[in-house]
Amino acid sequence: MARKPRVHYPGAVYHVMLRGNARQDIFADDEERHGFYALLAEGVERFGYRLHGFCLMSNHVHLAAQVGALALSRIMQHLGFRYTQWFNRRHARVGHLFQGRYKAVLVDAEQREPGVTAGASGQVSQCTSEGETSLFLPARVVARRNKFA
Numbered sequence: 001m002a003r004k005p006r007v008h009y010p011g012a013v014y015h016v017m018l019r020g021n022a023r024q025d026i027f028a029d030d031e032e033r034h035g036f037y038a039l040l041a042e043g044v045e046r047f048g049y050r051l052h053g054f055c056l057m058s059n060h061v062h063l064a065a066q067v068g069a070l071a072l073s074r075i076m077q078h079l080g081f082r083y084t085q086w087f088n089r090r091h092a093r094v095g096h097l098f099q100g101r102y103k104a105v106l107v108d109a110e111q112r113e114p115g116v117t118a119g120a121s122g123q124v125s126q127c128t129s130e131g132e133t134s135l136f137l138p139a140r141v142v143a144r145r146n147k148f149a
Contacts (some may be wrong), residue, residue: 006104011050013107016063016072018080021099025058032087039082047075062109069128074101141143 021025027033033056040063042049049072052064065072084097 003101004072008063008067008073008075009098010067010069011104013064013066014058014104015107016061016065016076018061018063018076019103020059021096022098023059026083026087026097027056027058028091030076035086036083039079043079045073047078050142071106076104135142 027036036056040051040054043049047070048068049070050066050068054064055062064074067075080098080102087097088094102146
């Protein structure tokens with residue numbers, strides 16, 4: 001049975017979750033987190049979406065992204081493909097890194113605080129919990145030259 005196409009709302013904010021296959025870690029160290037961060041920056045510049053915040057957990061990622069004319073599915077396809085390629089080369093492996101499709105929840109604009117996305121605000125506390133390998137960086141993403149080009 002075919003999958004239902006995702007609905008695209010230009011200007012909408014989504015809480016996006018991308019999980020490691022079989023709950024495996026998708027970040028082995030800070031270099032990989034910074035590599036993912038660089039790909040986010042590249043995507044912001046290339047595809048013109050806005051990143052309000054993100055949280056990189058050891059085995060999954062949360063993003064608060066506001067899309068423009070380009071559909072979120074295209075943005076996530078690029079991000080997942082590029083990071084998986086780099087991760088697999090780095091670890092001399094093949095195959096899937098992410099489990100299935102990403103999950104995206106539309107964030108209601110009336111529930112958001114100024115400058116904060118409601119869906120991501122609940123995840124920030126998880127990012128700072130004890131015992132979890134994580135990196136939370138502000139959404140002010142600046143594109144830079146990196147090894148993914």
